[in-house]
Amino acid sequence: MLSRLFEALYNKVLVNIVVKRASFDIYIEILSKKDVVSHLQKSFDTLSVSREMIEYIQSYTKESPYHYIAVLNMSADQGAIVGCEKKKLQEFEEKHAVQYMCHEKKWAHYSDKEAIKMIMKSYKEIGCDYIFSPYSLLVDFFKDKVNGPTAMFVLMQDSFVTLAIFEQGELLYAEHLDMQTSGEYDDEILSQTIENDDNIDFSDQAGIDLEDVSVLDNMEELEDLDDFGDIEDLDSIEEIDEFSENKDLEEEFHDVVEEPSPETESSFNEDYQRFSLIQSALGNYYTDEETESQFIENVYIADGVSMSSDLKRYLEEEMFLNVYIRQTNIGTELAELVKMELSL
Amino acid sequence: MIYSYIKPRKKSIFTEDMQLLVTFFTITLLMLFLTYAFLLYKDYSFTTQKKESLAKQKAVLSHVDKLEGEISKIEEQKNLSEKIFTKNIVLKDSISNLFDLVPVRITLSRAELLENGLILYGITPNKDVYNFMLQAPLRSIFHRTYSSFYPAQNGWLRFVSTNYIDEEEKYIDEK
Numbered sequence: 001m002l003s004r005l006f007e008a009l010y011n012k013v014l015v016n017i018v019v020k021r022a023s024f025d026i027y028i029e030i031l032s033k034k035d036v037v038s039h040l041q042k043s044f045d046t047l048s049v050s051r052e053m054i055e056y057i058q059s060y061t062k063e064s065p066y067h068y069i070a071v072l073n074m075s076a077d078q079g080a081i082v083g084c085e086k087k088k089l090q091e092f093e094e095k096h097a098v099q100y101m102c103h104e105k106k107w108a109h110y111s112d113k114e115a116i117k118m119i120m121k122s123y124k125e126i127g128c129d130y131i132f133s134p135y136s137l138l139v140d141f142f143k144d145k146v147n148g149p150t151a152m153f154v155l156m157q158d159s160f161v162t163l164a165i166f167e168q169g170e171l172l173y174a175e176h177l178d179m180q181t182s183g184e185y186d187d188e189i190l191s192q193t194i195e196n197d198d199n200i201d202f203s204d205q206a207g208i209d210l211e212d213v214s215v216l217d218n219m220e221e222l223e224d225l226d227d228f229g230d231i232e233d234l235d236s237i238e239e240i241d242e243f244s245e246n247k248d249l250e251e252e253f254h255d256v257v258e259e260p261s262p263e264t265e266s267s268f269n270e271d272y273q274r275f276s277l278i279q280s281a282l283g284n285y286y287t288d289e290e291t292e293s294q295f296i297e298n299v300y301i302a303d304g305v306s307m308s309s310d311l312k313r314y315l316e317e318e319m320f321l322n323v324y325i326r327q328t329n330i331g332t333e334l335a336e337l338v339k340m341e342l343s344l
Numbered sequence: 345m346i347y348s349y350i351k352p353r354k355k356s357i358f359t360e361d362m363q364l365l366v367t368f369f370t371i372t373l374l375m376l377f378l379t380y381a382f383l384l385y386k387d388y389s390f391t392t393q394k395k396e397s398l399a400k401q402k403a404v405l406s407h408v409d410k411l412e413g414e415i416s417k418i419e420e421q422k423n424l425s426e427k428i429f430t431k432n433i434v435l436k437d438s439i440s441n442l443f444d445l446v447p448v449r450i451t452l453s454r455a456e457l458l459e460n461g462l463i464l465y466g467i468t469p470n471k472d473v474y475n476f477m478l479q480a481p482l483r484s485i486f487h488r489t490y491s492s493f494y495p496a497q498n499g500w501l502r503f504v505s506t507n508y509i510d511e512e513e514k515y516i517d518e519k
Contacts, residue, residue, distance in 0.1 A: 007355075010357070062359075062361070065355055065356060065358070065359045065362070066355050067355075068352060099349050101347065101348075101349060103347075111349055116349050116350065120350070127353055128350065129348075129350070129352035129353055130347075131349045131350050132348055132349075133347070140347075337347055337348075340347065341346055341347060341348055341352070
């Protein structure tokens with residue numbers, strides 16, 4: 001009773017930390033009861049938790065004892081699994097030394113215990129109240145779509161791609177992909193390609209690779225690709241009937257008319273990597289014997305990195321997917337998760 | 345814990361700054377209460393002392409009154425004793441004078457001193473000796489003098505002289 005009174009007297013400070021490849025994004029939201037009083041964001045170009053960053057966070061956390069520090073789990077050793085049977089999850093937990101969290105008793109996401117300890121150790125000085133899985137963030141962000149028909153949901157982060165396939169709120173498949181690791185792998189393959197002057201066989205990934213496309217010099221095939229473009233438009237029209245929600249349409253049309261931004265070589269490579277990862281993950285899903293594969297038609301992407309329009313184009317043209325992109329600020333979404341935890 | 349892998353730390357309003365503030369105020373309040381308690385104690389102590397002092401004062405005053413009473417009584421007694429002493433001296437002188445008045449030829453057998461008079465019993469050779477040598481001086485001292493004679497065996501006369509001083513006249517004389 002008394003604590004609730006004190007809680008009402010103070011503002012709540014939500015500090016949300018998103019770790020990027022070479023920087024830390026700090027998004028701070030100050031709440032008075034349930035209303036947002038102010039919010040601010042700052043990026044620190046550092047590879048680890050720096051003194052400057054700590055002082056910046058402490059300058060806000062000192063304002064109120066009711067401050068909550070949330071971190072998005074960026075470790076590579078995490079994922080999501082189908083089902084939420086306690087016995088099965090306990091076995092899985094013991095086998096892989098992971099910590100799991102059940103989500104609405106339908107599916108579970110997990111993370112390596114050591115990774116969680118490492119995160120807590122990293123933020124020892126300022127403390128850590130919440131460690132969220134990117135899957136929680138993804139599901140919360142697409143909560144209006146997750147309970148719909150089968151679709152793939154992707155969270156684009158700076159160095160990770162979190163991917164999940166849901167059907168009516170049930171998880172069918174999930175992968176958490178590290179761009180740095182896979183990037184090295186891709187670079188290796190690409191270098192071998194250059195050296196051997198040979199095409200890479202991605203047949204085992206059950207998808208169409210850009211490399212196959214790039215070597216197409218047959219005009220008929222190019223015309224086919226144009227036809228695919230028409231298909232994409234038709235799909236878009238179908239979507240108008242299927243998805244009455246204007247938001248998706250807006251998102252799609254917005255991306256269609258979007259002027260291509262000046263692209264650097266690195267962003268192109270990153271988008272290519274992301275495309276490869278999604279393609280590979282989808283291939284794994286289709287070939288996975290344990291899961292009952294269903295044809296994926298729609299892809300919902302939460303774009304937290306402001307990717308170029310190339311990825312959307314690749315996915316649409318090469319994999320015949322309907323791509324819906326929603327721009328997102330991961331820090332803001334983290335704050336939303338914290339609010340849900342605090343029942344605000 | 346819905347989504348997070350860890351539970352949030354318990355939040356308390358007692359931050360480092362708040363602890364310092366609370367400690368400061370606690371010490372201040374404690375000092376104020378201690379001062380207040382000390383003043384209360386002192387006040388109580390002074391009140392008690394005042395009561396005791398008043399009681400003592402009352403007792404002393406009562407004792408003083410008693411002593412004053414005793415002093416006045418003693419003074420009265422002293423005055424009385426002085427008066428008696430003076431009276432005794434006067435009486436002694438009077439008796440001495442009286443015996444000086446008695447001539448050699450008259451023998452006193454008994455003398456009774458009254459408050460306002462004197463009764464003398466004695467033997468005189470004759471009435472004339474008595475009248476001239478004793479009665480005359482007695483008449484000068486006392487206002488009323490009565491004499492009676494009866495013969496003795498040897499031919500002398502026994503006498504009883506009764507002498508009185510009238511109080512009113514004495515008062516006039518003193519004035």
